[in-house]
Amino acid sequence: MARLDVTEVFCGISFPGHLHTQESLQLALKFPFQDTDILIVSYPKSGTTWMQEIVTLIFNKGDPHLSQTVPNWARAPWLEQYYSAAVLEASSITPRVITTHLPHQLLGPALQGSKAKIIYVSRNPKDAMVSFYHFHKMANFLPDAGTFPEFLNRFLEGTLSFGSWFDHIKGWTSQTATMDNLLHITYEEMSLDLHGAIRRVSSFLQCPLVEDEVNACVPHCSFSSMKDNKMVNYTLVTEDIMDHNKGSFMRKGKTGDWKNMFTEEQDQYFESVFKSKMQDCTLEFVWEVQDQEEAHTKEEIPQEDTEK
Numbered sequence: 001m002a003r004l005d006v007t008e009v010f011c012g013i014s015f016p017g018h019l020h021t022q023e024s025l026q027l028a029l030k031f032p033f034q035d036t037d038i039l040i041v042s043y044p045k046s047g048t049t050w051m052q053e054i055v056t057l058i059f060n061k062g063d064p065h066l067s068q069t070v071p072n073w074a075r076a077p078w079l080e081q082y083y084s085a086a087v088l089e090a091s092s093i094t095p096r097v098i099t100t101h102l103p104h105q106l107l108g109p110a111l112q113g114s115k116a117k118i119i120y121v122s123r124n125p126k127d128a129m130v131s132f133y134h135f136h137k138m139a140n141f142l143p144d145a146g147t148f149p150e151f152l153n154r155f156l157e158g159t160l161s162f163g164s165w166f167d168h169i170k171g172w173t174s175q176t177a178t179m180d181n182l183l184h185i186t187y188e189e190m191s192l193d194l195h196g197a198i199r200r201v202s203s204f205l206q207c208p209l210v211e212d213e214v215n216a217c218v219p220h221c222s223f224s225s226m227k228d229n230k231m232v233n234y235t236l237v238t239e240d241i242m243d244h245n246k247g248s249f250m251r252k253g254k255t256g257d258w259k260n261m262f263t264e265e266q267d268q269y270f271e272s273v274f275k276s277k278m279q280d281c282t283l284e285f286v287w288e289v290q291d292q293e294e295a296h297t298k299e300e301i302p303q304e305d306t307e308k
């Protein structure tokens, strides 16, 4: 299934046709979740792969064997992608770990009444957008990124693949008040305190770890270790699908990288759209703290990676 130039529009949202079909998207909406399932939910480029690694390591008490021998898409397949039914059927990994980028507006009905544990991972939208922009350049199954200002506008309009970041975060996080089976964790929290994040996720998953086991997980889900792990760095994907000469999936792994891309005007525009679209959202975000932290480490960013 190549279909690199195909886009599937489903319920008004564009999905890359390389991985999605109308049928696979329809099936996802009717998926029979089991109460023992773990569902990782995110808008693209928010730390999805990172959470897949953390969850795998938690269930293996820090033993990296599974995470170093089975690709992430085989141990935590994306529900809406065409191969997921076959992968889930063939897999003997328990509990089932499933990933999705679908918005709550679409997947909510299938989860109604389910006790499946949902981990929602969010990231500063400016960083997620910058990461997505770079990813578009290497992923041949995504439409042309266009210029950075064009891409930024499409992100704010919600017309990129996988739809609107704003609808995504509002849809899922609005459920936290009523669903005790949903954990919201941020990329920034994981960056600041990976050890604490692993503890939080393991306790939510009711898979408590002793201190030595948490310590065993940490190095395997560090950025440097994941960058070298073929099972998560997407180097197993052939060049025609992901052009590894144009970039790395594990690109920088930093918070606050948006500052290397945004002009002052773009930042002001982003902030104004953010304010207006998020006015009905009571969530308190902690990105400011991370941005300060990033300011201290900014000089570490390699010169060749900085673009204006």
Ligand code: A3P
Pocket (backbone or CB within 6 Å): 042, 043, 044, 045, 046, 047, 048, 049, 050, 127, 130, 131, 132, 134, 221, 222, 223, 224, 226, 249, 250, 251, 252, 253, 254, 257
């Ligand atoms: P950057 O492009 O900013 O580096 P997703 O898995 O949702 O597609 O997100 C990919 C982003 O998460 C990329 O961001 C990638 O580098 C980052 N990432 C993956 N693993 C990470 C880790 N262990 N630590 C920090 N960032 C990580």
